[in-house]
Amino acid sequence: MLLSKEEVLHVANLARLSVEPSELEEMAGTLSRVLEYIDLLNELDTESVSPTSQVVEQHTVWRSDVIQDSLSAELATQNGPQVVSAMFVVPKILDGGGQ
Amino acid sequence: MAGLDWDAVEMARRVQSGEVSALELVDASLERIAAVDSNIGAFLYVDDVGARQSARRLDSELTRDQKKSLPLAGVPVAIKDNLVTRQMPTTAASKMLQGFMSPYDATVVERLLAAGAIPVGKVNLDEFAMGSSTEHSAYQVTRNPWDISRVPGGSSGGSAAAVAAGMVPLALGSDTGGSIRTPASYCGVFGMKPTYGRVSRYGLIAFASSLDQVGPFSRTVRDAALLLHVISGRDPHDATSVDVSSTAPTVVVADPTQMRIGLPEEYFGDGIDPNVRTQVDAALETLKGLGATLVPISLPHTRYAIATYYLIANAEASSNLSRYDGVRYGFRETAPDLIQMYSRTRSQGFGDEVQRRILLGTHALSAGYYDAYYLKAQKVRTLIRRDFDQAFESVDLIVTPTVPDLPFKFGERALDPLQMYLTDIFTVTTNLAGLPGLSQPIGLADGLPVGLQWIAPALEEERILGMASALEAVLPVPSWPMQGGLSR
Numbered sequence: 001m002l003l004s005k006e007e008v009l010h011v012a013n014l015a016r017l018s019v020e021p022s023e024l025e026e027m028a029g030t031l032s033r034v035l036e037y038i039d040l041l042n043e044l045d046t047e048s049v050s051p052t053s054q055v056v057e058q059h060t061v062w063r064s065d066v067i068q069d070s071l072s073a074e075l076a077t078q079n080g081p082q083v084v085s086a087m088f089v090v091p092k093i094l095d096g097g098g099q
Numbered sequence: 100m101a102g103l104d105w106d107a108v109e110m111a112r113r114v115q116s117g118e119v120s121a122l123e124l125v126d127a128s129l130e131r132i133a134a135v136d137s138n139i140g141a142f143l144y145v146d147d148v149g150a151r152q153s154a155r156r157l158d159s160e161l162t163r164d165q166k167k168s169l170p171l172a173g174v175p176v177a178i179k180d181n182l183v184t185r186q187m188p189t190t191a192a193s194k195m196l197q198g199f200m201s202p203y204d205a206t207v208v209e210r211l212l213a214a215g216a217i218p219v220g221k222v223n224l225d226e227f228a229m230g231s232s233t234e235h236s237a238y239q240v241t242r243n244p245w246d247i248s249r250v251p252g253g254s255s256g257g258s259a260a261a262v263a264a265g266m267v268p269l270a271l272g273s274d275t276g277g278s279i280r281t282p283a284s285y286c287g288v289f290g291m292k293p294t295y296g297r298v299s300r301y302g303l304i305a306f307a308s309s310l311d312q313v314g315p316f317s318r319t320v321r322d323a324a325l326l327l328h329v330i331s332g333r334d335p336h337d338a339t340s341v342d343v344s345s346t347a348p349t350v351v352v353a354d355p356t357q358m359r360i361g362l363p364e365e366y367f368g369d370g371i372d373p374n375v376r377t378q379v380d381a382a383l384e385t386l387k388g389l390g391a392t393l394v395p396i397s398l399p400h401t402r403y404a405i406a407t408y409y410l411i412a413n414a415e416a417s418s419n420l421s422r423y424d425g426v427r428y429g430f431r432e433t434a435p436d437l438i439q440m441y442s443r444t445r446s447q448g449f450g451d452e453v454q455r456r457i458l459l460g461t462h463a464l465s466a467g468y469y470d471a472y473y474l475k476a477q478k479v480r481t482l483i484r485r486d487f488d489q490a491f492e493s494v495d496l497i498v499t500p501t502v503p504d505l506p507f508k509f510g511e512r513a514l515d516p517l518q519m520y521l522t523d524i525f526t527v528t529t530n531l532a533g534l535p536g537l538s539q540p541i542g543l544a545d546g547l548p549v550g551l552q553w554i555a556p557a558l559e560e561e562r563i564l565g566m567a568s569a570l571e572a573v574l575p576v577p578s579w580p581m582q583g584g585l586s587r
Contacts, residue, residue: 008458015417015461016424016441017454030516031459037517038406041475044482051477052484054309054339055533055557056296061338075202081431088426093437 001032002039102127106319107174107268107326111215114157114173115166121154121173121217128175128219132266140241141251141261143180145220146187150175153217169215170329170348176211177261177270180221181228181304182313184208187218191304192236193226195423195430195448205302206337207271207313207330214329219267222257226450227420228278228306230254231522234513235452243285244580245547249506252282252522255316259286262316263548263580269326270316275306276408277502277526279314280538284501284550287540287577289323289567290316292526294557295533296341298327299334307415308339310408310530318577320568323537324350327560346560352572353565356390360566361494365401366525372504374544379500382541382551382570386498389569394494398486401528403479405520408527410463410476417460423448455516484532491556496566499525501538501550525552535560539567540577 003011005024008031012019019027073086082089102110102124113119129147136142157166157173166172178184181191183201190196204212211218225235233241233256241256243249244264251260255272259282262270272279274292283290291314298313305311315326325348332345362383367376387393425431425444432443446454463472490497502522512519529536534557538550551570553563 003462007462011458011462011465012442014465015457016421016438016445017449017457018442018446027455027458030455031462034409034459034517034520035462038410038472040406041403041410041479044400044403044479046475046478046482049478049481051474052480052531053477055484056339056341058296058339058341063335071202077427078202079199079428081425081429090426091434091437091440 001028002035003028003032103131103265105268107171107317107322108319110174110268111170111172115163115169117163121157122151124173125150125154125175125217125219128267132219135264136266138242138247139244139260139264140239141222141257141264141266142177142220143190143192143223143238143257144187146218149186150217150219157215157217166215170325171211172215174216174269175219175267176216177220177222177258177267178208178218179224179255179258179270179272181224181273182208182271183302183304184218184221187221189221189304190238191227192224192238193449193453194237195428197429199429201302203302206299206334208302210330211271216269216329222261222270224257225254226453227304227416228254228273228275229416229452229456231277231281231519232507232512233257233282234509235450237450240509243506245287246506249508249547250285252285252502252506254278255290256282258316259283259288259290262286262288262318265579268318269322271313271330272316273303273311273313274530275310275412276530277523279316280501280526280536280550280552281522283316283538284540285506285548287543287548287580288316288318289320289537289539290314291323291327291537291560292529292535293327293331293560294341294535296339297331297346297535297558297560299337299340301334301336305419307412308419309415310412320564320571321350324348324564341558343558350564350568351561352568353562355386355566355569358391358496358566359394359494360386360391361394361396361490361497363396363398363401363490363497363499365398366499370503371500374505375500375503375549378542378544378549379551383498385573386570389573396490396494396497398490398528400479400482400486404483404528404531405524407476407479407483408523408531409459409520410472411480411531413456413460414463414473415460417457417464420449420453420457452516480531483528487528487532487534496562497554499552499554501525501552505544505547505549529554533557535563537563537567539570541574
């Protein structure tokens, strides 16, 4: 398999996803099959090819530095699961909370 | 029901002239939804109160001249639920965004409203637009109006099914690798992915930012042209929107005798359902009969497109979806500390397919793999673009089947992600190259719709619409789907 169970755990940690131990085998298998398919790209010699990151031939887009209307703090935070005075509340990150 | 046989152009004309009221059209649309959508499942949210209110306002507060200035006066529309709306919830068909109310409207929604259109609701999709069948919605199944045991395609399956079943004449969808054109083909309607940058992405919930585009669904070419006209054009809120004027509001029918149409051999090989092949061949004969010149061409890097697409799309998705952390949006799973809160929230809030894609994308971007996967894919993307550049030196348009097969049954591809990914084999290339593509319904095979895909050089949407219109004029008028209580 192109992706071991340990690697799946590593990637899941990077992505802040928790994979159940019971799902690990299947996830590694599924992702490995997709990666095996993707291996097709190695048929191509791309040594001298430049990458395409976006297709619009555009350079920096400028605008004038003028203050415009924006959302109020109340509106901008209205969808937070826990909000106090237009501020997001999160579990404690210090004192052992953030390891 | 009065009015639902008309296309949007006809509806708007009658509202402008006072022959019919916006409220009558909206009522007809809402009644049709109430009558058939329990069988189809296109709508995640129906805003009957808001839609009737907007219709009444349009009818009573605007003068005839004001109505005439609204190209979509009184036309009921459906909006894919990954476009944010202030008046209706937006979920992206994910548990993660259950109950989310956007504090602003997407630019395309603002433009719809400014054109006099009346949104009647939000329609289903694969969660965060990741899928080709709409089976990956966290909320409900959407059925193909032509055969309710089959998928409508995806990810904009709700948009396509709502238009195909006559609930609305127009819908907005989004297309990252075929998410407008695949369901348009499977449901027998028109669906266009515009040139990258033609339509603002502001307020489109981001999947893969270098590939995503918003586009129209309709039952006529002229409706697709009109809706594209309304939503296209530069938007200061989206720096990648191109600085060119919007497309024309009406179709200028093209002269087929002046058109050289390329048929890429890679899109006509093995693996195409013979039923699809027969319909596509018949459409090609029709085009030849109209005087078009058909030219065999080659797009040699086609076979690398799916692999390239899944690396780029998922890498971008893994970055875009990092914002769903249980802090700023609806869903949160409680945990003793912040890191565990993040990972529990994301594992509970995202569906399996979304998590698979985030993992794949994260892997492709991670230290030690970036060059082998992400950078490699970006380089192959260059080769795929060059294929098209070279082809368009000798042809005006390219034509292919939209999808290699007919709509499949529920569950048929759900177990094998790779097989599902291959559904998009003919559509992902235009996203990678940033080109416009349209799926045009060309007939039925075994009672199921077949679509023809038109591809043009960047910003040449009008060339596609002109030729699609020439073909539409000579194809038999399509029948309506009759299953699931849909007969009228």
